[in-house]
Amino acid sequence: MTTFVDRVELHVAAGNGGHGCASVHREKFKPLGGPDGGNGGHGGDVILVVDQSVTTLIDYHHKPHRSATNGKPGEGGNRSGKDGQDLILPVPDGTVIQDKAGNVLADLVGHGTSYIAAQGGRGGLGNAALSSARRKAPGFALLGVPGDLQDIVLELKTVADVALVGYPSAGKSSLISVLSAAKPKIADYPFTTLVPNLGVVTAGSSVYTIADVPGLIPGASQGKGLGLEFLRHVERCSVLVHVLDTATLESERDPLSDLDIIEEELKQYGGLDNRPRIVVLNKIDVPDGKDLAEMVRPDLEARGYRVFEVSAVAHLGLKELSFALAEMVGAARAAKPKEEATRIVIRPKAVDEAGFTVTLEEDGLFRVRGEKPERWVRQTDFNNDEAVGYLADRLNRLGVEEALMKAGARSGDGVAIGPEDNAVVFDWEPTVMAGAEMLGRRGEDHRFDAPRPATQRRRDKQAERDEAAQEFEGFEPF
Ligand SMILES: Nc1nc2c(ncn2[C@@H]2O[C@H](COP(=O)(O)OP(=O)(O)OP(=O)(O)O)[C@@H](O)[C@H]2O)c(=O)[nH]1
Numbered sequence: 001m002t003t004f005v006d007r008v009e010l011h012v013a014a015g016n017g018g019h020g021c022a023s024v025h026r027e028k029f030k031p032l033g034g035p036d037g038g039n040g041g042h043g044g045d046v047i048l049v050v051d052q053s054v055t056t057l058i059d060y061h062h063k064p065h066r067s068a069t070n071g072k073p074g075e076g077g078n079r080s081g082k083d084g085q086d087l088i089l090p091v092p093d094g095t096v097i098q099d100k101a102g103n104v105l106a107d108l109v110g111h112g113t114s115y116i117a118a119q120g121g122r123g124g125l126g127n128a129a130l131s132s133a134r135r136k137a138p139g140f141a142l143l144g145v146p147g148d149l150q151d152i153v154l155e156l157k158t159v160a161d162v163a164l165v166g167y168p169s170a171g172k173s174s175l176i177s178v179l180s181a182a183k184p185k186i187a188d189y190p191f192t193t194l195v196p197n198l199g200v201v202t203a204g205s206s207v208y209t210i211a212d213v214p215g216l217i218p219g220a221s222q223g224k225g226l227g228l229e230f231l232r233h234v235e236r237c238s239v240l241v242h243v244l245d246t247a248t249l250e251s252e253r254d255p256l257s258d259l260d261i262i263e264e265e266l267k268q269y270g271g272l273d274n275r276p277r278i279v280v281l282n283k284i285d286v287p288d289g290k291d292l293a294e295m296v297r298p299d300l301e302a303r304g305y306r307v308f309e310v311s312a313v314a315h316l317g318l319k320e321l322s323f324a325l326a327e328m329v330g331a332a333r334a335a336k337p338k339e340e341a342t343r344i345v346i347r348p349k350a351v352d353e354a355g356f357t358v359t360l361e362e363d364g365l366f367r368v369r370g371e372k373p374e375r376w377v378r379q380t381d382f383n384n385d386e387a388v389g390y391l392a393d394r395l396n397r398l399g400v401e402e403a404l405m406k407a408g409a410r411s412g413d414g415v416a417i418g419p420e421d422n423a424v425v426f427d428w429e430p431t432v433m434a435g436a437e438m439l440g441r442r443g444e445d446h447r448f449d450a451p452r453p454a455t456q457r458r459r460d461k462q463a464e465r466d467e468a469a470q471e472f473e474g475f476e477p478f
């Protein structure tokens with residue numbers, strides 16, 4: 001028996017970036033060549049991609065931990081490390097991705113639609129890439145950044161044009177089996193269908209998909225029977241079909257009250273009011289069924305429904321039904337705005353415009369949050385003084401030191417960069433540059449009596465630009 005899973009929690013880990021390499025070129029008779037340490041490779045991403053041949057999330061139920069591969073470290077001789085491989089995870093059409101709090105991160109509809117669930121860590125720059133006019137022979141390299149770790153929830157909302165709803169044993173699965181090539185389980189006991197079935201119908205030149213959901217009973221909205229949980233699979237349909245049983249032996253039931261009850265449950269579920277609906281009176285091969293169908297038809301039509309009398313078992317009225325559905329699906333598709341085909345919600349970045357925030361916490365700790373400062377800290381080899389100095393320069397240039405001063409930080413105060421559970425904490429020692437920055441613009445420090453000559457200022461500016469450009473080429477601008 002194939003199992004169907006429509007909700008899983010998935011833990012994804014992107015690959016770590018490879019460390020940059022610090023190395024000095026050596027050649028016979030040229031002992032002091034330039035720095036030639038290569039960059040580390042980037043870690044692989046974890047990417048979810050809609051694949052129409054996948055119909056359930058069962059694979060992720062069995063294996064909920066997935067990771068991409070790490071980038072390789074850089075090597076001497078300017079050899080860059082290889083990038084890690086992206087991990088592509090195929091998911092069914094209609095997979096909704098949420099974070100653990102239930103916020104929708106992406107809604108993947110349409111073959112090939114993709115979403116990067118975890119971003120690979122950047123490779124660290126080697127000392128060759130870190131060298132500049134001002135820093136000719138850096139004796140350090142940047143560390144690779146760890147890849148993203150994400151816990152996400154995948155939920156499948158089947159994408160079908162037409163959805164069949166009705167009481168258990170009304171014949172929904174039977175209808176799918178005769179309208180399409182799908183072969184769902186059919187039996188004469190209630191709740192035969194425990195998971196949605198999906199079939200593809202060809203009617204003339206049009207092709208559409210049709211799905212059923214487990215039967216509904218009065219009180220489904222209070223969790224009776226299988227409840228309303230499966231109705232999420234009809235949320236995306238453009239046409240709803242009420243399948244009414246004209247041959248039920250239960251004395252208190254008849255097609256009209258069945259319809260009322262199902263409509264009431266749909267209303268409880270919500271969000272389906274605007275779907276066009278039609279009524280199918282099934283089982284007219286049974287003599288009493290045919291009579292009952294004819295009896296209720298005027299009532300149903302008076303309520304505004306188009307009514308089709310069919311028999312799934314005797315194959316009556318099916319052609320008319322399938323062409324009518326094709327027509328309704330066609331109209332719905334034509335009315336649908338194009339961009340609705342693919343809906344991706346880009347995760348908003350939780351940083352302000354400056355790229356970082358500084359907050360003073362209750363215990364007197366200053367906390368710095370921001371994508372760049374947090375990454376830079378992770379790229380730093382704290383055993384290497386030069387690397388730490390480079391970090392200080394970067395933080396300074398971004399304005400972190402200045403912001404700390406403005407927030408009231410003084411020499412010796414504790415500063416944490418990063419989230420509570422994963423921060424680098426150190427005693428703050430403002431650099432001279434930061435002090436200078438407070439007094440004037442960089443390079444125009446009023447504390448120096450004689451201003452630097454213009455040529456020197458130009459050279460310094462150029463060196464600064466070089467450095468920024470280097471980072472830009474390989475990675476990103478400051
Ligand atoms: N006589 C007759 N029996 C039918 C017809 N359609 C379905 N049945 C029978 O009704 C019973 C239930 O059919 P299903 O297709 O499993 O019903 P369902 O609506 O999918 O039921 P659930 O999955 O439980 O919600 C089966 O025994 C079918 O053979 C029909 O047109 N005529």
Ligand SMILES: [Mg+2]
Pocket residue numbers: 172173174185186192193212214215
């Ligand atoms: Mg069924």
